[in-house]
Amino acid sequence: MTSPFLKAFLLSSFLFIVGIVIGILVSNSKIIHLNDLMAQVKTDIDNTELQFLILDSMHSNKTCMYLMNSASKVGLETYEMGKQVEGYEKSKSISLSDFNQLKMKYTSLLIRTWLYIEKIRTTCEGNYSTVLYFFGSKTCPNCGNQGMVLTFLKEKLNENLLVYAIDGDLDLAPVEVLKDTFTVNKYPTLIINGEKYEGFFDSKELTEILCSDNKNLSICNVS
Numbered sequence: 001m002t003s004p005f006l007k008a009f010l011l012s013s014f015l016f017i018v019g020i021v022i023g024i025l026v027s028n029s030k031i032i033h034l035n036d037l038m039a040q041v042k043t044d045i046d047n048t049e050l051q052f053l054i055l056d057s058m059h060s061n062k063t064c065m066y067l068m069n070s071a072s073k074v075g076l077e078t079y080e081m082g083k084q085v086e087g088y089e090k091s092k093s094i095s096l097s098d099f100n101q102l103k104m105k106y107t108s109l110l111i112r113t114w115l116y117i118e119k120i121r122t123t124c125e126g127n128y129s130t131v132l133y134f135f136g137s138k139t140c141p142n143c144g145n146q147g148m149v150l151t152f153l154k155e156k157l158n159e160n161l162l163v164y165a166i167d168g169d170l171d172l173a174p175v176e177v178l179k180d181t182f183t184v185n186k187y188p189t190l191i192i193n194g195e196k197y198e199g200f201f202d203s204k205e206l207t208e209i210l211c212s213d214n215k216n217l218s219i220c221n222v223s
Contacts, residue, residue: 034081034084034102034106035102035105037077037080037081037084038081038105038106038109040077041074041077041078041081041109041113042109042112044070044073044074044077045074045112045113045116047070048066048067048070048074048116049116051066051067051070052066052067063124064120064123064124067120067123067124068120068124068126070120071116071117071120071121071126071128072159074113074116074117075117075128075159075162076159078110078113078162078164079154079162079163081106082106082110082165103167103170104170104172107166107167107170107172107174107175108172108174110164110165110166111164111166111174111175111178113164114130114132114162114164117130117162118130118194121193122194127160127214127216128159128160128161128162128214129157129160129161129162129192129193129210129213129214129217130162130163130164130191130192130193131150131161131162131163131164131190131191131192132164132166132178132182132190132191133146133147133150133163133164133165133166133188133189133190133191134166134168134178134179134184134187134188134189134190134191135147135165135166135167135168135187135188136167136168136169136187136188137167137168137169137170138169140187140188142187142188142199142200143187143188145200146188146190146200146201147165149201149202149203149206150163150165150206151163152203153203153206153207153210153219156218156219157217157218157219160217160218161210161217166178168184168187168189182196183196184196185198186198186199188200190206192206192209192210192213193213193214195213197209207219207220
């Protein structure tokens with residue numbers, strides 16, 4: 001006759017193993033989903049660059065119209081992708097090693113997206129603003145507050161404000177190149193439409209900076 005204690009032990013062991021298997025499956029599902037999102041953004045950028053080459057070679061006057069539509073789509077995709085990465089980091093729902101690999105891939109794609117969006121903004125005089133936000137994941141007392149301010153303004157401006165958050169402590173060559181290019185020595189540092197701003201800026205200060213460069217934004221001249 002099987003002991004009740006043995007039955008309980010076997011049942012708890014079974015449930016433990018099932019829990020591990022489910023956890024692995026959920027983690028893998030999230031990794032696959034995020035990889036799919038990143039692949040979609042990369043494909044959209046590749047397609048738009050090809051559109052640009054075609055239209056430019058034919059001296060089309062519709063080049064900027066196509067590019068601006070693409071910029072809006074890629075901006076929204078990148079924003080959604082960033083929210084998922086942040087959610088995975090907070091929930092710790094995937095392993096640290098898997099998350100670090102994803103973060104490296106995501107950051108590289110984010111930088112490429114920012115370069116692409118900036119090119120469209122300057123070439124086509126786009127009616128949107130870009131913010132390259134350097135934060136420190138190790139020591140940066142004001143970075144959390146700065147992120148909240150940027151999120152607040154992003155929700156107000158939607159596709160007219162494109163924010164790209166870069167972990168300056170990440171050991172990634174493109175990050176180092178950007179930091180050297182803009183001489184980023186402290187966090188937070190914001191690159192707003194190509195201009196550098198060091199330190200923390202509240203919503204009022206950031207609104208003034210954004211509106212000084214683009215008075216057509218909906219947050220400007222609000223009584």
